[in-house]
Amino acid sequence: xxxxxxxxxxxxxxxxxxxxxxxxxxxxxxxxxxxxxxxxxxxxxxxxxxxxxxxxxxxxxxxxxxxxxxxxxxxxxxxxxxxxxxxxxxxxxxxxxxxxxxxxxxxxxxxxxxxxxxxxxxxxxxxxxxxxxxxxxxxxxxxxxxxxxxxxxxxxxxxxxxxxxxxxxxxxxxxxxxxxxxxxxxxxxxxxxxxxxxxxxxxxxxxxxxxxxxxxxxxxxxxxxxxxxxxxxxxx
Numbered sequence: 001x002x003x004x005x006x007x008x009x010x011x012x013x014x015x016x017x018x019x020x021x022x023x024x025x026x027x028x029x030x031x032x033x034x035x036x037x038x039x040x041x042x043x044x045x046x047x048x049x050x051x052x053x054x055x056x057x058x059x060x061x062x063x064x065x066x067x068x069x070x071x072x073x074x075x076x077x078x079x080x081x082x083x084x085x086x087x088x089x090x091x092x093x094x095x096x097x098x099x100x101x102x103x104x105x106x107x108x109x110x111x112x113x114x115x116x117x118x119x120x121x122x123x124x125x126x127x128x129x130x131x132x133x134x135x136x137x138x139x140x141x142x143x144x145x146x147x148x149x150x151x152x153x154x155x156x157x158x159x160x161x162x163x164x165x166x167x168x169x170x171x172x173x174x175x176x177x178x179x180x181x182x183x184x185x186x187x188x189x190x191x192x193x194x195x196x197x198x199x200x201x202x203x204x205x206x207x208x209x210x211x212x213x214x215x216x217x218x219x220x221x222x223x224x225x226x227x228x229x230x231x232x233x234x235x236x
Contacts, residue, residue, distance in 0.1 A: 049225045052192075053232065055199035056207060059104075061234040062090050062162040064153070075151045075162035076104035076234035079133070081208045082164050091165045092149075095177050095205050097140035099166070100212035101149070102133040104233035109152040111161070112138060119147065129154050133212055133226075143171035177206065181215055188219035195225075 059081055061074035079102045080092040101110065106129030112120040120137045124130045141147065145168045150161040168174065184190045191210065198207035211229075216222060 049221065049228060052196045052199055052207075052225060053228050055196065056204050056229065058232070059234050060090075062151075062164060064156055064160050064162045074234070075107075075153050077149075077151065077162070077164060078102045078104055078229060078233075079208050079212045080149075080164075080166055081205045089163060089165050091167060093205055094141060094166050094168045094209070095173065095203075096181075096209045096213065097142075097168065097174055097178070098136040098214065099141070099209060100133045100135060100214065101137075102212060102230075103151060103153070104230055106131050106154040107151055108154050108156060109150075109161075110134065111148075111150040113148045113150065114146070124154070135214055141166070141168035143168055143174050177209075181210070181213060184210075186217050188217045188221055191216055191219075192221055192225075 059076060059078055060083070061076050062082060064073055064075060077092075080094045080099045082090045082092040107124065108129065109123045110121070110130060111118060122130060122134070122137070138147075147166050149164045149166050151164075152158075152161050169177070180194070184194060195207045195210050198204070198210065208229075210216065211222065211226060
């Protein structure tokens with residue numbers, strides 16, 4: 001005797017067909033729990049300021065001459081940025097005619113000399129050290145001109161200085177940098193982008209010179225970068 005089933009309406013028939021289709025596909029799409037990728041916490045991208053700071057790298061510390069300073073044996077000069085020198089006089093190639101002077105630590109004294117002749121001197125008081133950026137205090141450097149910068153940090157004996165020979169870039173290069181500053185104007189974004197470009201191209205001297213230039217905008221992103229580099233000093 002043939003068994004009969006009650007007739008199905010179209011909606012029921014579609015439901016059965018869909019269930020059959022899902023049953024066929026499910027074994028192929030299912031992923032065993034053991035094969036599922038483990039959840040990971042995404043690493044946040046570095047900010048532009050962090051990227052520039054890393055590109056600029058560490059400034060080499062400068063040894064202090066003399067032997068009476070005790071534990072104070074080096075100075076961290078951020079601007080003009082010196083190049084490492086395993087022996088002899090440390091030098092800094094200056095890309096701008098009016099470089100800003102800035103050390104990472106408090107200073108007792110700063111001097112500028114040429115041929116043994118004192119051009120400028122500034123000393124700290126007994127209660128207030130020399131800190132922060134110092135606007136270039138003498139006549140603008142001429143292309144190729146050299147001046148000896150002497151720095152005495154807090155705690156160093158009276159005659160113990162770190163010395164850096166500052167030498168201005170050639171005329172064509174200095175003119176190009178001055179034109180660049182004029183072109184950047186007062187746009188903080190343009191300044192930050194140019195500083196990053198110079199750091200990427202291996203010109204940390206110009207990058208730091210632009211960051212601390214008196215004509216640079218007094219905008220928060222640039223201030224934050226200056227503060228980060230000051231805190232970093234010559235150590236990572």
